[in-house]
Amino acid sequence: MISILEQSTPHLRPMEESDLFEVALIEKGTFPDPWPLNSFRECLAYGHHCLVLEQHSIIQAYGIMSIEIGSAHILNLCVRQELRQRGIGRQMLHQLVDLAERIQVEAIFLEVRASNYPAIQLYYTTGFVQVSVRKDYYPCGPGPEDAIILMREFQPT
Numbered sequence: 461m462i463s464i465l466e467q468s469t470p471h472l473r474p475m476e477e478s479d480l481f482e483v484a485l486i487e488k489g490t491f492p493d494p495w496p497l498n499s500f501r502e503c504l505a506y507g508h509h510c511l512v513l514e515q516h517s518i519i520q521a522y523g524i525m526s527i528e529i530g531s532a533h534i535l536n537l538c539v540r541q542e543l544r545q546r547g548i549g550r551q552m553l554h555q556l557v558d559l560a561e562r563i564q565v566e567a568i569f570l571e572v573r574a575s576n577y578p579a580i581q582l583y584y585t586t587g588f589v590q591v592s593v594r595k596d597y598y599p600c601g602p603g604p605e606d607a608i609i610l611m612r613e614f615q616p617t
Contacts, residue, residue, distance in 0.1 A: 470520055470548070472555050475510035477501070482519050483512070486540050493600035495536065500524075508535065509559060513552050521552040525560065525568075532560035534570040549582055557586065561614055568614075571607040573598055580608065588612045 475483065484497040503510050503524050513521040521539040525532050534556055539549045560568045571594065572579050588610040597607035 470513050470515040470551070472511055472513050472552075475500075475504065475512050475522060475524075477504065479512055479519060479522075480504075483522050486519065486522070486538055487536075489541050490538050493598060503535065509556070511552070511555060513548060513555075521548045523552045523556045525556050527560070527563055527565065530566045532556075532563070532565045532568040534568065537570075545578070549579070550586070553582065553586055557612065564614075566614060566616075568612050570610050571597060572610060574606040574608055580610075583610050586612070 480497055480500050483500055484494070487494040487500075500510070506526075509523075509525045509527065511523050512519045519540065520543050522536070523534065523538075524536040525534050534553075537549065537552055537556070539552070557568060569591075570583070570588070572583065574593070589612070590608055591611045592609040594607040594609060596604035598605040
């Protein structure tokens with residue numbers, strides 16, 4: 461049985477097939493070029509690290525990270541629109557970074573829209589640095605938009 465305290469505290473858990481419809485709705489309400497439902501399903505099937513932050517049976521945020529030889533790549537990180545600017549994105553990011561560090565990758569990468577200033581600031585304050593720019597990476601929205609490629613290196617243990 462779940463205690464009252466557990467119900468009121470957001471908890472991290474693996475994303476499940478039954479979460480995909482809600483995750484896709486959050487994605488659609490956030491991005492001008494959202495991932496289709498099937499992309500999330502493929503991430504689960506590929507064995508990517510797919511996580512949700514949940515409270516009161518409501519998904520507040522999700523993150524998806526792939527692991528390759530020596531590096532990790534955050535493929536998607538999103539917070540439910542009405543819950544932004546409350547530290548939930550930072551919490552999800554820390555979970556993904558901690559997981560990558562436990563797996564002992566050398567670096568973690570991600571792309572972010574050049575116009576997404578809150579996300580860029582979050583990444584900079586958590587140790588990410590810009591390594592490149594991909595011109596016109598995001599095709600939708602008011603027009604093509606560049607992606608800033610960020611990286612965070614890990615110290616060998």
